[in-house]
Amino acid sequence: MHMIKYVLGAGLLAAALGLAACGGGQDEEAAQSRLDMVKERGNVICASNNSLAGFGSIDANGNTVGFDIDLCKAIAAAVLGDATAVEFRPTVAAERGPVMQSGEVDLMSRNTTWTSFRNTQWGNFAPTMFYDGQGFMVLRSMGVSSLLELEGAKVCVQQGTTTELNLQDFSNQNNLNLDVVTFPDNTTTSEAYQSGQCDALTTDRSGLVSTRVGFSNSDDHVILPGTISEEPLGPVVPHGDEQWYDVVSAVMAMLIYAEAYEITSASVPATATGDTAVDRLFGLSGSYGQEILGISDTAAQDVIRSVGNYGEIYDRHLSRLGLIREGSRNALWAAAPCGDCPKGGQIYAAPLR
Amino acid sequence: MSPEPYDRDLTLPPPRLSVGAAGWVRANLFGTWYDGVLTLVCAAALALALWFGLVWVFRDADWGVVATLGGNFAIGQYNTEAACPGKNCFWRPQVVLLLVTMFLGMSWGLTKSGIARTVAILVASAAAAFAFLPYSMEKMGMDVRVLLLANAPALGAGWAIARHTSMSVRWFIILGVAAFLLSLGLLRGLPGMQPVPTIYWGGLMLNLLLAVGGIAASLPIGVALALGRRSRLPVVKVMCVTFIEVFRGVPLITLLFMSQVLVPLAFPEDFPLNSVARAGIIITLFSAAYMAENVRGGLQALDPGQMEAARALGLAAWQTTLLISLPQALRNVIPAIAGQFIGLFKDTSLVYIIGMLDVVEIGRAFILGNPEYLENARELFVFLALVFWIFTYGMSYVSRRIEYHLGVGKR
Amino acid sequence: MAQLPRTLTYQGIPVWRHLLVIQWTTQIVSAIVVVALVVWFFANIGGAIQDRDIPYGFSFLSREYQTPIGDHLIPYESSDTFLYALFVATTNTVVVAVAGVILATLLGIVIGVARLSGNWLVSKLALVYVEFFRNVPLLVQLLFWFYLMLTLPTVRDGHVVAGRIYVNNSGISIPWLSGSGGALTWLALAGAAVVIGVVVHRLLVRREVETGRASYPLMAGFAAAFVVGAVSWLAIGAGGEAPFVISLPGPEGRFGRIAGGFTIRAGLLVLLIGLVMYTAAFIAEIVRAGIQSVVRGQVEASRALGLSPLEALRHVVFPQALRVIIPPTISQYLNLTKNSSLGGAVGYAELTNVGITMTQTAPAVSIFILIMLVYLATSLTWSLIGNLYNRYVGFSWG
Structure with a gap:
């Protein structure tokens, strides 16, 4: 009987200790704003892609480069004054939601489509920096001229984005019978398509254009007119910190307005130019709110000097893939100094003042 | 460890029934009629595979990537640039490689076994051979090449350490674990060095x-x-x-x-x-x-x-x-x-x-x-x-x- | 007052050195530590889920999935629920696992025996096979087969072998039976026919044993089953169309895709080839070790008794080697099942592949918990089969 008492006593004691340990783990920490966290840490952690041509990929020296990558660098330049103070967290499509929700990254710039589901579940979307839409590519010799002629086709789909869902909607709406094969990445998808395993390849049009550039017989393939979805792509920031969201949005606006004012990385003014709009942007006269945002007055100088304006970033990464900007949705809406001479694109941000 | 004659398997194989190359071929390739058929089928398949394989490797393939x-x-x-601003971190993995060859040399010196020698020499000479890759000096600098070549002396140093000190297997293992931890620290960046985030290890x-x-x-x-x-x-x-x-x-x-x-x-x-x-x-x-x-x-x-x-x-x-x-x-x-x-x-x-x-x-x-x-x-x-x-x-x-x-x- | 020293009275073993106390304290303490860790882990996760409004739970299972699944053995519509879609994906995994296990076993035995062949070329080729396929990651091998498959003619080339078998880089299509309205009825009757055949066989065997008269039970059993099956076939056929007709594959529509017959799609084919070639290399080594574990004298004795090499292998060596071979082979079956999770890389809609797609519209953590449970169940099934076998051969390795 003694023994049992001891055993019970020991058990209860240990259980109490265990509970105490559990309870102790729940202590509250003073919430620190993400901006302060980033400044203290000294770098921006950015969820990124490393396998999408033009947006986030690896160059021959092993560097991660791309349109989305430069957006991350712009944030680092604005907040820390150093465009290289970014830590890229490579993220596969399926873990994007959990990574944003866990709060382990400061932002995600990873060709992510802005949808209302993601906006509520993953985080807030900053201004759209690239407009895309899902399209189809087929062999020219098949004589297909419209999306509706794809009845009975075998379609290669790249997994993990909204493409599969859009494809289902499209075939439901038009009563098309499509046979679908899903591949995890662009290499396998495009190889399967190019070798004739599939009749059509579907992904975002930007992806189709850049994939076709890589084909040795690129003229034999035609990208069908029209898209079956709306894909506005932009950076995402975690929920729950409006100041940080405002900073990211403002930096995106800086990139856009710098192009509108025709200021490139080579022509960033260091002294007042007399053009009030430009001076305001670069912190040379007055301020449009950097103080309230908590970043330096001259943040825009650092940003444009290190990564260039929107047009420069676009040319650097996307033009080489054959994505023509002139006349597309990704042209600027308007050159800023002239309100009624629209350029016809949709790239636009809230005025900086 | 001297060889122990008593340990040897003293059972001898039976005397061979056929001799010479022709005898070997008959015994091992064409023993029975179905052996012969099997041999011919296998040989034909092998020849075809080799032919197409070699044609592809040497003629059709583009190894540029x-x-x-x-x-x-x-x-x-x-x-x-992102991992190590200023690009001055290449030597750390190379030092780790030097540590590896040194330990291979030590295991050779310690065990004096043929296999340890073979592995150590193969690894060190392969590493040193990489120094002569025909890259431009811009892509692969002299410092990188020198550090690769240093694998040969590192091997010798390891061997000498093991031979000329009374190192036991236990110490070898302890040193090995220490070297592994040191390597991790070196790759991550020891105090006072530019840290390299682990996300860039690859x-x-x-x-x-x-x-x-x-x-x-x-x-x-x-x-x-x-x-x-x-x-x-x-x-x-x-x-x-x-x-x-x-x-x-x-x-x-x-x-x-x-x-x-x-x-x-x-x-x-x-x-x-x-x-x-x-x-x-x-x-x-x-x-x-x-x-x-x-x-x-x-x-x-x-x-x-x-x-x-x-x-x-x-x-x-x-x-x-x-x-x-x-x-x-x-x-x-x-x-x-x-x-x-x-x-x-x-x-x-x-x-x-x-x-x-x-x-x-x-x-x-x-x-x-x-x-x-x-x-x-x-x-x-x-x-x-x-x-x-x-x-x-x-x-x-x-x-x-x-x-x-x-x-x-x-x- | 003369007091006896206390030490002279026997006090028993001190409580803290009592074996039961030590054992139970260890167990309770370790259990509490583990439970506390697990509780801490999941309590934190629960807190994080609440704090950050992370979607969780399993209510999505009854929602419509609304996404295509390329491969499905059982009927699937995009309007089916997540739960059913997961079930479809599970059947896809099971198909690969079962077919892969059978084929890998056969190939593994062939290669394993070839390793021990007296033919120098054959044994060396088997060795090269084993050393190559064992030592390269499965992912790399799968991609290799994937690219090899793509070099086949396209479906537009209309490549046909042996009459109506279509071979192209989208898959292989063969003629197959296609059921009509009476198919299910006939299948039920055919099942009954088999039962009748077995009963007839049993009865005749008993009669043969009891009376000693030759009653040809096997032949009679087959005949009974055949007659019942054939009569019901004709009866159903007389009312309209035969229960099963042969469906021939053929090109259809603008793109010339093959319809009819039975098509093994490229993704399944590539995954099967990859898994079978990879696993067979391991099974071959197990088979070789098993055969070598049989004492050499056994083979020599059976040869001396006049058995041919093949008969010796079949009747003497294999039954003994099997005890050594089966346990590690079962664990290879388990590995094959788990490795089928790489099928997504070559475009096969197995469980993990579908699960990753599902994370677009449902909570990732919930999906992966379900997937892991399914794999766990499959693995435990394999373990169970292994244990049953062990009990059957009367020896234990677990």
């Missing part, structure tokens, strides 16, 4: 680090689990069995995925547990479950008389386990552990599921991001198969020789 990525296969993004270096670290760390855990599984205490046993069966029962990629999406939620946002560490922990636990089963097999194979004798001599249970059962069991499962190491090394290629740039993924990501190389995926995967094959075949060859050397399976 392999040459372009070059050193990134070895270290991934470790020496990029290439073959990452595969090897995960495999070596995983197998080493899983050994003690696996032993504990194996002992727990054989324990007479029901609660302990149930917990160990549950752990082992769960980790053995699900694919590694689902575990890795969970490590990325679930584990971060369990820790505060600023807890310094990066994805490499998480992958390392998951790989270790996964490997520990397999290790436990291997060790258990070794424990079960022991003669119960050993334990009975130990108890009869008055050893306590823990003494019996630590001094009698485990040393024998571990010696018996060396081949199984070697096999597991090879399996783990291959499995490290699965970290692609969490976006890490190991040797496979860096090649894949490069092709994906640069459509002009889309059509060279074949060449890339043949190259990767070769890289893996060289390592795994080398490992299994060494393990077979060690097995032979230790006389595992012989009584």
